[in-house]
Amino acid sequence: xxxxxxxxxxxxxxxxxxxxxxxxxxxxxxxxxxxxxxxxxxxxxxxxxxxxxxxxxxxxxxxxxxxxxxxxxxxxxxxxxxxxxxxxxxxxxxxxxxxxxxxxxxxxxxxxxxxxxxxxxxxxxxxxxxxxxxxxxxxxxxxxxxxxxxxxxxxxxxxxxxxxxxxxxxxxxxxxxxxxxxxxxxxxxxxxxxxxxxxxxxxxxxxxxxxxxxxxxxxxxxxxxxxxxxxxxxxxxxxxxxxxxxxxxxxxxxxxxxxxxxxxxxxxxxxxxxxxxxxxxxxxxxxxxxxxxxxxxxxxxxxxxxxxxxxxxxxxxxxxxxxxxxxxxxxxxxxxxxxxxxxxxxxxxxxxxxxxxxxxxxxxxxxxxxxxxxxxxxxxxxxxxxxxx
Amino acid sequence: xxxxxxxxxxxxxxxxxxxxxxxxxxxxxxxxxxxxxxxxxxxxxxxxxxxxxxxxxxxxxxxxxxxxxxxxxxxxxxxxxxxxxxxxxxxxxxxxxxxxxxxxxxxxxxxxxxxxxxxxxxxxxxxxxxxxxxxxxxxxxxxxxxxxxxxxxxxxxxxxxxxxxxxxxxxxxxxxxxxxxxxxxxxxxxxxxxxxxxxxxxxxxxxxxxxxxxxxxxxxxxxxxxxxxxxxxxxxxxxxxxxxxxxxxxxxxxxxxxxxxxxxxxxxxxxxxxxxxxxxxxxxxxxxxxxxxxxxxxxxxxxxxxxxxxxxxxxxxxxxxxxxxxxxxxxxxxxxxxxxxxxxxxxxxxxxxxxxxxxxxxxxxxxxxxxxxxxxxxxxxxxxxxxxx
Numbered sequence: 001x002x003x004x005x006x007x008x009x010x011x012x013x014x015x016x017x018x019x020x021x022x023x024x025x026x027x028x029x030x031x032x033x034x035x036x037x038x039x040x041x042x043x044x045x046x047x048x049x050x051x052x053x054x055x056x057x058x059x060x061x062x063x064x065x066x067x068x069x070x071x072x073x074x075x076x077x078x079x080x081x082x083x084x085x086x087x088x089x090x091x092x093x094x095x096x097x098x099x100x101x102x103x104x105x106x107x108x109x110x111x112x113x114x115x116x117x118x119x120x121x122x123x124x125x126x127x128x129x130x131x132x133x134x135x136x137x138x139x140x141x142x143x144x145x146x147x148x149x150x151x152x153x154x155x156x157x158x159x160x161x162x163x164x165x166x167x168x169x170x171x172x173x174x175x176x177x178x179x180x181x182x183x184x185x186x187x188x189x190x191x192x193x194x195x196x197x198x199x200x201x202x203x204x205x206x207x208x209x210x211x212x213x214x215x216x217x218x219x220x221x222x223x224x225x226x227x228x229x230x231x232x233x234x235x236x237x238x239x240x241x242x243x244x245x246x247x248x249x250x251x252x253x254x255x256x257x258x259x260x261x262x263x264x265x266x267x268x269x270x271x272x273x274x275x276x277x278x279x280x281x282x283x284x285x286x287x288x289x290x291x292x293x294x295x296x297x298x299x300x301x302x303x304x305x306x307x308x309x310x311x312x313x314x315x316x317x318x319x320x321x322x323x324x325x326x327x328x329x330x331x332x333x334x335x336x337x338x339x340x341x342x343x344x345x346x347x348x349x350x351x352x353x354x355x356x357x358x359x360x361x362x363x364x365x366x367x368x369x370x371x372x373x374x375x376x377x378x379x380x381x382x383x384x385x386x387x388x389x
Numbered sequence: 390x391x392x393x394x395x396x397x398x399x400x401x402x403x404x405x406x407x408x409x410x411x412x413x414x415x416x417x418x419x420x421x422x423x424x425x426x427x428x429x430x431x432x433x434x435x436x437x438x439x440x441x442x443x444x445x446x447x448x449x450x451x452x453x454x455x456x457x458x459x460x461x462x463x464x465x466x467x468x469x470x471x472x473x474x475x476x477x478x479x480x481x482x483x484x485x486x487x488x489x490x491x492x493x494x495x496x497x498x499x500x501x502x503x504x505x506x507x508x509x510x511x512x513x514x515x516x517x518x519x520x521x522x523x524x525x526x527x528x529x530x531x532x533x534x535x536x537x538x539x540x541x542x543x544x545x546x547x548x549x550x551x552x553x554x555x556x557x558x559x560x561x562x563x564x565x566x567x568x569x570x571x572x573x574x575x576x577x578x579x580x581x582x583x584x585x586x587x588x589x590x591x592x593x594x595x596x597x598x599x600x601x602x603x604x605x606x607x608x609x610x611x612x613x614x615x616x617x618x619x620x621x622x623x624x625x626x627x628x629x630x631x632x633x634x635x636x637x638x639x640x641x642x643x644x645x646x647x648x649x650x651x652x653x654x655x656x657x658x659x660x661x662x663x664x665x666x667x668x669x670x671x672x673x674x675x676x677x678x679x680x681x682x683x684x685x686x687x688x689x690x691x692x693x694x695x696x697x698x699x700x701x702x703x704x705x706x707x708x709x710x711x712x713x714x715x716x717x718x719x720x721x722x723x724x725x726x727x728x729x730x731x732x733x734x735x736x737x738x739x740x741x742x743x744x745x746x747x748x749x750x751x752x753x754x755x756x757x758x759x760x761x762x763x764x765x766x767x768x769x770x771x772x773x774x775x776x777x778x
Binding site: 008009015017018019022026036037039040042068069072073075076077108112115224225226227249253 | 397408426428429497638639641642643644645646
């Protein structure tokens with residue numbers, strides 16, 4: 001089976017950070033603030049990592065809270081804190097909470113909403129970001145809309161980058177809900193592979209309401225996917241909300257792994273240097289994928305990202321489920337059709353997420369040829385069915 | 390300030406595991422099940438660590454789920470899963486959920502209950518475990534009692550070990566609530582410093598209802614307090630419940646840190662060898678503390694543990710808050726009086742938790758002399774007040 005279902009780094013990508021494994025020796029476990037990183041404590045993380053995350057996100061180090069392995073966990077806990085904590089908790093306000101979900105989007109974001117019973121309202125995601133005419137209109141009317149998911153740089157799965165104009169309109173949003181929050185998942189903020197890195201929009205400073213944006217990012221696709229360090233950046237009020245929530249379940253995150261990352265990457269330049277080596281591995285896989293897809297221009301369209309982890313493929317309406325099922329039968333596992341939409345429901349059944357990074361170039365080529373042939377055959381069947389009726 | 394408020398290991402204890410920092414090299418990141426520990430996945434942990442935890446807890450490796458840094462986090466999520474997930478969730482059953490809390494006990498257990506609005510019913514903790522006459526009586530009557538906290542070995546803070554008879558009665562409990570669960574926190578299962586290690590009671594096999602016990606432990610006070618590995622052991626139903634809950638918030642725990650622990654400790658013998666070195670550091674601190682306390686026999690009593698992290702000190706009723714406050718004034722921070730009881734409410738205001746491990750032997754001696762003098766003075770004041778009235 002060729003598994004192209006998840007955005008996993010390849011072994012070659014992971015190996016780029018191998019020197020990090022042994023970088024932290026016994027005489028190097030004290031942070032610049034004189035904390036012994038081996039011991040308990042430090043709920044908000046070490047300053048060395050706050051500084052690096054601040055540079056990556058283009059936001060002050062003081063606004064950063066460093067977490068463990070997964071930014072997804074931090075998103076989950078931030079939403080749990082908003083749902084349940086304090087007198088003004090979302091869950092205590094009576095009616096059901098709603099989130100705007102630009103779609104196609106990231107299935108794990110949607111799964112968190114489903115877990116908390118948050119109603120998801122899909123919003124079209126254009127080439128420059130969410131359709132802001134729609135967003136502005138519905139957000140200003142409905143006080144039950146408490147949040148919106150955004151992946152502003154190399155969006156999952158379309159790979160688009162929000163334009164400065166769209167970011168500006170998001171920053172200026174006037175939601176009916178005073179406690180509306182923007183979940184700004186900048187997972188791919190340094191993951192360019194084909195051009196200059198887009199400068200992250202300074203949403204925390206530029207938002208009309210500084211308590212609106214909550215930024216997230218992580219090293220999951222920079223160092224080791226399963227053993228990285230994640231972060232959140234937000235206003236003091238939001239940081240307190242988050243920390244008060246997690247302090248019940250932990251005495252602090254793994255500061256040794258934070259220090260390991262700090263020693264290895266040092267600063268933004270260290271991260272960007274590393275990501276250039278990463279680009280040299282990832283770029284050829286995207287190019288090979290796009291090259292094979294290019295024969296399908298008469299029956300489908302797809303995105304041509306300059307960074308991130310995915311290509312978003314649109315077949316003719318009604319074909320995504322069929323193509324994914326037939327690929328599976330032929331030994332190629334794609335992300336489940338529909339996964340890129342809230343409730344797994346792609347209204348036109350046309351979107352398929354392609355994740356080119358994990359397989360070797362050979363396997364990828366093999367898998368994409370099968371995918372391409374299947375896409376062609378399924379489209380053909382429509383024509384045939386069309387002719388017969 | 391001399392801080393004796395928390396059960397933190399000293400730098401000397403942490404240094405025992407220093408070789409673990411660099412034990413995992415680039416060519417050693419693949420687990421025995423051929424998983425690349427650097428990449429995503431493996432929600433339930435690696436087999437190497439399941440096996441070690443199984444040996445420590447005296448339970449099959451297959452029943453173990455390995456987590457990240459903190460067993461507290463795993464307890465929190467297990468309770469969250471019971472509270473909210475599925476049709477039979479505790480929170481959906483109408484009335485308020487209750488937990489039995491043997492007291493004095495662990496403040497962070499109680500904080501989790503408070504967070505979830507679980508009503509805590511204190512139960513006396515005797516020298517051989519919870520008062521089982523009381524436990525059996527109330528548990529068989531009240532179907533809203535859904536859980537009980539247990540620290541069966543070197544209990545926090547009294548340091549007592551549950552007797553086999555008490556463990557047997559716990560295993561045979563017939564709670565009115567079919568979905569009653571035992572939160573069996575075996576945090577100190579290998580932390581003996583003065584005699585042979587008590588063999589962990591095989592609660593998972595011996596419980597009348599195999600879905601009743603959920604076991605927890607961690608390496609927090611074995612390797613690095615802030616960068617350890619935790620585990621849960623339970624029936625298949627409970628493991629599924631836990632994993633289904635956490636799969637929404639994470640793709641998997643830090644497998645590199647799991648592998649680091651597995652390579653360093655190898656098996657139970659490796660752990661026990663390590664804990665003998667630990668005992669050589671910890672034992673003198675307990676001895677020094679008990680030595681200084683010995684002058685107070687006319688005005689107080691206290692426990693004399695053979696393992697664990699704490700000594701439980703009982704002053705004359707009404708004095709705990711006063712002693713802790715006066716110690717603080719004199720530069721010694723003790724655990725907040727009352728913290729060892731649900732809602733921070735020690736009904737007799739007499740219990741104080743002493744944590745001897747973190748300070749150096751000199752600092753500890755200094756702090757305990759101040760504590761001892763303050764305890765003496767505050768007791769004297771009662772006598773004086775008594776004489777004046």
